[in-house]
Amino acid sequence: MSGLSATRIALIYPELLGTYGDGGNALVLERRLAWRGLPAEIVPVRAGDPVPADCDIYLLGGGEDEPQVLAAEGMRRTGGVTAAVQRGAVVLAVCAGYQVVGESFPGSDGLLHDGLGLLEIETRRSFGPAGEPVPPRAVGDIVVEPGPALGLPPLFGYENHGGRTRPVAGAGGEALGRVRRGVGDGTAAGTDGRVSGRVVGTYLHGPVLAQNPALADLLLTWVHGGLPALAEPPEIELLRAARARALEVA
């Protein structure tokens, strides 16, 4: 992709999928390009507007139950995200967004709703036997050790979700990583998230890229190929060191 044209970062439905500071991911990506002298543009896509199919990166955040259903319906109707992914665009979907890019998820109405099917995963309140109580909401700090193929350091974040998520039979892609602390997908596999092609989903919610600059740069590499070196702002390393101490991750 040419360095001359601005990288377009679509922030999908911030009114519906923006509960936990999710707009921060767009800012992190935009700044990390700008600090390298690469032009970037954040494209907020308001709910109700068509999703443009010509952006390079699509960001889907977290939301409450009813807005999540509305967001899924809106994206399915306008088809922009799906068309962009077929073209090779990058997607980062967190929390409710992670559930929405899967094949199905439960709504507060008790019904199953169709997702976008960009990841071959399914979300339920519980995968336990019928009649057993559903597991409690997963709320708290989370640390994920990414799969070795990704070449990333531990991912730090916070999770807050009721759903449990698993790959469907024969699903493509890989888990994002192994959960070292927290719940993540909440299945016996002990994993969190999914990476398939250039689509990444995770329960690390909100501004996950703020604490995990290597993940941000991985997404940008998928768009740009090699990236110029960045004189990393020292705050970020200090934050990671502080989180590693607080979360007892060596």
Next chain:
Amino acid sequence: MTSLTPRTRAAITVGRLAADASRRFGRGSGEMIGGKLALRVSAGALGELAAQRPCVCVSATNGKTTTTRLLARALGTLGPVVSNSGGANMAAGVLTALARPPFDAPAALEVDEIWLPKVAREVRPRAVVLLNISRDQLDRSNETRRIAALWRQLGAELPGATAVANCDDPLVAWAAEGWSRQLWVSAGQNWTADGMVCPSCAQLLHRNDFGWWCDCGLARPEPSVLVSGSDELVWFGRHVHAKLDLPGRVNLGNAAMAAAAAKLFGVEVDDALAAMTGLGDVEGRYKEVPLGPGRRGRMLLAKNPAGWVEMMELLGSSPPRPVVVDFNSQTADGRDPSWIWDVPFERLIGREVHVAGERRHDMSVRLAYAQVPHDVHPTAEQAAAGAGAALVDVVANYTAFRDLLVRSAARARGEPGPPTAAFGPAGVADAVATLDETAPADGYRRYDDRTGYASPDKYENHDGYDSRGGYRSEGGYRGDEGYPGRSGGADEAGSRP
């Protein structure tokens, strides 16, 4: 007190004794402790005591303490008033206020937004002041719409009660629509991100400069009272001058809500506003406190994005002092600091900014991406010591604010004091705090302003906090000048006891 049952009379006595003991131990006002014990002795005490007097409850995500204080001042023009304006805003704190004589005096009661239904069902207030609902402590699953639904349902259970409600907040308007009577006040809404979706039908709301509406028919009600300028209200069609000593348009909105509630008790607006003037700080908010040699700070509380946006507006209308951002994420603050990415910190560009607190590195990264030059220090006092002016504005969230107030009070008394340790050794509070919280009917439990869930919040060393460290800058974003060398930003250097 003659119409009270013997059990409730005993409860009041027990509560007073505990509160007195707590005060003697220097553990705060004792409102929570006394109230908790009293409720143990008589579960019906709340309703019994409230039946003796006219009551009004005040609830919101932000502004309830200040508005309650303003309301108490306005009602005070008629005679004695009781109030829990110390910030103890759950059943126990409300009970302590109601147990104060005179027993027929009106009560202005601050009530936590989740606790409001449980408390108001017992108290049966004549009016309830509903200010705003916005995202706050999301790690506690306090979904905004759920709170609005609880409030709406409460209205159906309180026939004859008036909702004095902020029509600019769609969640509040929908909640108050379910009440038998409303007095609509346009108190403003700085933070709209939680008011984008219709609370009734979940479709996107339409908005313009004059209001909001939904295709389903829900729309902003026409207000009887509105804030029309920095020192002016429109009061039932009449322009009224309103000059407060509390700063900011947000407090004028709070005053308008309080004056509207006081009107229901027969207080004239001019008398109400006159009584509110002269109140310059509330529980430390807006107060100037000593922060160390040659340094003072004006204390500003910002617990959530809406509160921060209000403080941004207030900072913008004040002299451009250095800003110290003091940020924690203890249980009472919400453990999840993600919300700082919802705050438009870009508005601090051009100001001298210093960062402190247990989650200072999270805040520092947020400011770096906002391109706000700043430096980082373990404590607000150390940050202020490095500031380029004697008077700074300190914007702190809940526990950071509380702990800094305690430390500055010790400083004002001439005690050197440790930089932390807001609470002393175990005393009455710890003994009483092991009692069960009286949980609301829906099973929510919330942090208690005085005693926490079970024990006072211990100071948690999340980020390598250096309780013995002297002045030490930890680096920080320098704007276009680039970054300081790593050696200046080594968090490990000298930070471990």
